[in-house]
Amino acid sequence: MDVQLQVKEQFPSWAKALLVLLVLGLLVSGALLVHFRQYFKSVYQVEVDSGAESVQLPCKTIVHLPKDAKVQWTDGYNRKVHVYQNGSDQPGEQDIYYRGQTEMKRKLLEPGDLSLTLKYPTERDKNIYTCTVYNREGRKLKEKQVVLKVKVLSVYQVEVDSGAESVQLPCKTTVHLPEDIKVVWEDGDDRKLHVRDITEVEQK
Template identity: 50%
Template sequence: LSSCPTHFVLCCLSVHQVEVESGTESVLLPLKVPRFPWFCIFRLLQVDKVEWMDGGNRTVHVNQNGHNQPEEQNWLYRTRTRMDENLLKTGDLSLTLSWPTDEDEKTYICSVYSRKGDVLMEKQVWLKVKVQQVEVESGTASVLLPLKVPRFPWFCIFRLQVDKVEWRDRDNRKVHVNQNGHNQPEEQNHLYRTRTRVDENLLKTGDLSLTLRRPTGGDKNLYTCRVYSRKGDVLMMKQVQLKVKGQ
């Protein structure tokens, strides 16, 4: 190994762009290292750690010695990321991020470290998240923020685990809560009380759409629906941007 470099950095200058719609189950931030540098250079230099960070210097995912380290993640990403645990053999350093929202729209940096702490490689990926837009005239009787879960994931995956469906606005105010198939008006913010409706039969239908009555300019907002399991895990998430015209 004396002829091998002791410090080698492969820096990918171009920023790869990935686009996804909010409400998609997951998005892949791709990083597959070509066979030559991975097997002939990096593995000989004894890769110790692969780390994904976001543009705000928050830890997104860490894999050390082939093992994921969830305790090192920022809370924003906990339970939402996945990497190939066999990456030391495959060279596939791609990151899977579950249920992307507009808050995930940013740059992500993957760094590969040697056991000496040297950076062997770096690459950046820009994630763009598209949010569904709904437009309505002020004074309209009601507006629908649509969210109909496809039959397969709802009936085969979510239905048996769902505990709560919750809509919130960008300011984290509770717009509507349905728990165990029953609406919970006492949990709503006063701005939305008596003005919202969801299908009380949603556990059977998978229709999580929110109806908002008498929309005004003050309702122009970003609305996020989260579906929680009985353990409190987020099973799915989607955002809808409401624009109210005439104000």
């Protein structure tokens, strides 16, 4: 009678050590990723109440920018919200909708803030804004997106009988408004119902 002897080889010790190191490496990497997840985010989300005096769209850098760097903010429709180049703002390149509505910090050559301040945000300003930094050759050095959500504080409902002589639509603000403000009433289809320049009224 033949008897076959089978000897099972034990798992090599070097393989066990390698497996332990691999598991530990995965655990450490996962912990670091969770801890520093804010640093890897490319999209920020900012929320502001409609009627606030301003809102800041954050964009920061930890490196020195060249003197001739160009910083350009655009919205989701690819409109130029703000352009900064050669040490000064470039309002001529700015979309007309945003003129007089934005402000940017001046010390761009130092590592720090490229954040944009958007004045008097309304529901129409909710959008995805992109901060892009270019060098002189037009190569992108940095790009960051910010999602802006604007909360409407209140919605009024006014009822009127058909054929009435008139109806008043209420609109009040508790914040100080700039002198050159323009008031625009629009309907749900973005049709202008009434436009009034406050400065012109005061001069009369």
